[in-house]
Amino acid sequence: xxxxxxxxxxxxDGTLGKPALEALTAARAFKQFLAGSTLASGLVGADAGGxxxxxxxxxxxxxxxxxxxxxxxPRYATDAAAAEALVRASGATLVVAASTSRWxxxxxxxxxxLDGRIDTHITGAAVSGGKPVVSRWYYRQRMEAVxxxxxxxxxxxxxxxxxEPWKGEAADVEVQSVQAxxxxxxxxxxxxxxxxxEQTIRPDAELLFVAGAGWTKxxxxxxxxxxxxxxxxxxxxxxxxxxxxxxxxxVDLSGEGQAVLPFLxxxxxxxxxxxxxxxxxGLATCCHGEEPHVVGWRxxxxxxxxxxxxxxxWAQGKAxxxxxxxxxxxxxxxxxxx
Ligand SMILES: Cc1cc2nc3c(=O)[nH]c(=O)nc-3n(C[C@H](O)[C@H](O)[C@H](O)COP(=O)(O)OP(=O)(O)OC[C@H]3O[C@@H](n4cnc5c(N)ncnc54)[C@H](O)[C@@H]3O)c2cc1C
Numbered sequence: 001x002x003x004x005x006x007x008x009x010x011x012x013d014g015t016l017g018k019p020a021l022e023a024l025t026a027a028r029a030f031k032q033f034l035a036g037s038t039l040a041s042g043l044v045g046a047d048a049g050g051x052x053x054x055x056x057x058x059x060x061x062x063x064x065x066x067x068x069x070x071x072x073x074p075r076y077a078t079d080a081a082a083a084e085a086l087v088r089a090s091g092a093t094l095v096v097a098a099s100t101s102r103w104x105x106x107x108x109x110x111x112x113x114l115d116g117r118i119d120t121h122i123t124g125a126a127v128s129g130g131k132p133v134v135s136r137w138y139y140r141q142r143m144e145a146v147x148x149x150x151x152x153x154x155x156x157x158x159x160x161x162x163x164e165p166w167k168g169e170a171a172d173v174e175v176q177s178v179q180a181x182x183x184x185x186x187x188x189x190x191x192x193x194x195x196x197x198e199q200t201i202r203p204d205a206e207l208l209f210v211a212g213a214g215w216t217k218x219x220x221x222x223x224x225x226x227x228x229x230x231x232x233x234x235x236x237x238x239x240x241x242x243x244x245x246x247x248x249x250x251v252d253l254s255g256e257g258q259a260v261l262p263f264l265x266x267x268x269x270x271x272x273x274x275x276x277x278x279x280x281x282g283l284a285t286c287c288h289g290e291e292p293h294v295v296g297w298r299x300x301x302x303x304x305x306x307x308x309x310x311x312x313x314w315a316q317g318k319a320x321x322x323x324x325x326x327x328x329x330x331x332x333x334x335x336x337x338x
Contacts, residue, residue, distance in 0.1 A: 002037040002132065004030050005092035006060075007083055009102050010045025012072070016054055019098035021165035024058055026125040026158050027096040028166065031059065033127035040064055042086035044079065046072025048175060056171025063175045064089055070182040077184035080106040084113055085180035093152040094132060096125070099159050111155045118155035119147060123162045140272045141298040161203065161278040161299075200237055200244035201267060207242035208279040208300060209233070210270060212287025213249035214307070216260045219328065230261050232331040233285075239338040243279060245270040245296075247287045270296035285327040289313030306330050 006027035008020035016024075024041070031039040040062040043051050048065035056063075066082035079102050087095055087110065097103040099120065111118040124135035128148075134156055135146050215229040237244045246268040253260045270277060272292040282300035287293065289305060290313050297303055297318075304321040305314035314322045323330065 002030065002034050002093050003091050004034075004037055004039045004094045004096065005042050005064075005087060005090045006039070007042045007044070007086060007095060007097040007103060007107075008051065009074075009079070009100070010043060010048055010051045010072075012046075014045075014047060014050040016051045017100075018165045019100050019160045021055075021167075022160060022163040023096050023098040023158050024055060024166040025163040026122070026156075027094075028059060029125050029163075030094060030096070030127065030132050034132060035130065038062075040090040040092065042083070042090060042178075043067070043175075044071050044082040044086070052173050052175045053170050055166065055168070056173040057168045058166055062090065063173045064178050065175050066178050066180045068182070070184075071180075073188035074102045074105075075184055075186050075188055076106050076109070077186060078180075078182060079103070080110050080113075081181040081183075083107060083110045085178050087114055087116075087153060089176075089178045093154065095153055095155045097155070097157055099157040104157060107155050107157060111153070114153055116153035116155055117149055117151045118157070119149075120157040122156050122158045125156070125158070125163075137298070140295055141276050142295060198234075198263060200234075200263060202241065202243040203277065205241060205243040206280055207240060208245050208270070208277055208282040209237055209240070209242040210245040210247065210282065210284040210287055211250055211261065211264070212247040212285065212293075213253065214286025214288075214327065216250065216253060217286075220326070225328065226260055228328065230263070232328065232335060233261065234263065235335050236331055236338070239335065242283075243277065244268055245275075245277065245282075247271070247293050248274065250287075272296065284314065284319070285331065289316075289318050294318045 006024050011017045031037050039060045041060045043065040048067040052063045070078050108118050121136045122134045133148050211233050246264045251264050251269045272295050276296045278299040281302045284305040303319045305319040306323045306327040310324045
């Protein structure tokens with residue numbers, strides 16, 4: 001009989017964020033299909049009252065909280081102490097948490113303290129043969145594995161964007177306060193965003209727009225058109241609020257200090273040595289669609305590409321639709337329509 005605990009940290013405004021609500025969906029899926037299992041929620045934050053009310057109707061039998069000023073900020077020592085205390089208090093055998101920077105940083109250590117095991121990058125939670133099973137991808141998203149473990153407690157970090165965030169009515173619940181240590185030599189100073197300037201990476205966008213190195217190549221008139229390329233790309237991304245991805249070739253050019261698209265950095269790179277974003281749709285432009293790039297499109301549901309070359313990689317079964325066309329021309333017209 002599994003005792004399930006979903007760990008959630010409270011955001012600075014006192015609510016639970018989308019990743020926490022996604023982890024709750026995963027935990028509820030276990031509870032629904034594991035006969036005789038119980039579900040407890042474990043909240044960590046400066047004040048957990050509002051967050052407990054927010055998920056009051058989620059079906060958890062117990063609402064446990066480690067609350068206080070010390071737990072309102074991200075810090076290994078206090079986050080780990082809170083998580084450890086919540087696992088002990090709940091007697092959890094399965095611990096589910098979203099892969100936020102806070103939990104991803106400390107839960108491996110907590111698993112170690114409790115002689116547990118941890119699996120990360122979980123993309124699916126299910127039950128098979130009466131046992132919990134989880135899925136995750138290996139080798140840069142090329143192979144999907146389904147895992148089971150007999151060892152308990154079993155910690156699971158769910159990747160963000162893989163489960164629907166839980167939705168339901170707020171309800172008053174009784175919150176059981178759990179004590180944890182606050183000792184730490186680390187003082188939280190402030191949040192610093194990694195990216196300066198305009199934000200172009202939007203994980204929640206409907207569309208991923210990928211720019212490839214073709215934007216910087218000589219065009220039919222024998223000239224390069226960097227400035228127009230930058231205008232077309234940024235205009236489109238602003239108008240559609242899409243997320244901007246790039247091929248490696250293009251960000252490498254930018255990194256060499258050449259006067260190419262200066263708003264691109266390695267953070268935008270999609271692919272084997274870049275990111276594997278999750279968006280319902282993707283549009284690749286001036287990008288050849290080679291395997292090391294396309295492997296980063298694993299979780300893009302509908303894929304389209306614009307390329308002058310009818311034999312580019314996208315045409316080899318990698319895109320749903322390939323427009324054999326000049327991307328400058330297409331994007332110019334598309335931006336006019338937008
Ligand atoms: C170990 C390893 C890891 C790698 N990891 C990654 C990775 O993570 N991500 C990644 O992206 N790559 C990665 N690569 C590199 C990858 O193999 C390709 O070299 C790279 O993706 C090519 O980038 P590109 O398609 O933008 O450029 P190019 O190959 O130069 O293609 C440019 C394309 O633009 C088209 N084009 C030009 N002008 C126009 C126009 N006006 N309209 C329409 N189309 C036009 C051309 O037809 C061409 O197909 C990796 C390679 C290795 C070896």
